[in-house]
Amino acid sequence: MLNPCTVCGNTNYEHRAIKHVFTAPNGDQILIDNIPVTVCTQCGEQTLSFETTEHIMEIVKAASNHTLVAARKMPVYEFAA
Numbered sequence: 001m002l003n004p005c006t007v008c009g010n011t012n013y014e015h016r017a018i019k020h021v022f023t024a025p026n027g028d029q030i031l032i033d034n035i036p037v038t039v040c041t042q043c044g045e046q047t048l049s050f051e052t053t054e055h056i057m058e059i060v061k062a063a064s065n066h067t068l069v070a071a072r073k074m075p076v077y078e079f080a081a
Contacts, residue, residue: 002038010042018046022056024064031074032059 004011019033035056037046048056 005040005043005045007045008040008043010040012041013038013047014041015039016046022060024060026064028063030060030063032056 002011002013005013016037016039017034018037019031020035021029021031023029035048036052037048039046
């Protein structure tokens with residue numbers, strides 16, 4: 001059973017996978033895809049488990065040290081209006 005949402009108090013959640021850009025300690029920006037999150041169905045607040053947060057920290061550290069095994073190259077475009 002999940003705790004009530006810390007923002008709105010709702011107790012209904014959905015499980016989703018998101019992607020997010022992180023900045024490594026060396027300044028490199030990295031995109032991590034398929035991050036499991038729990039999302040409040042009322043306000044949209046996203047919550048990560050302790051284990052997920054630890055794993056993200058390991059990935060970011062490995063990216064900073066350039067020791068990642070499963071890295072993919074992708075084009076990056078800047079939004080210009």
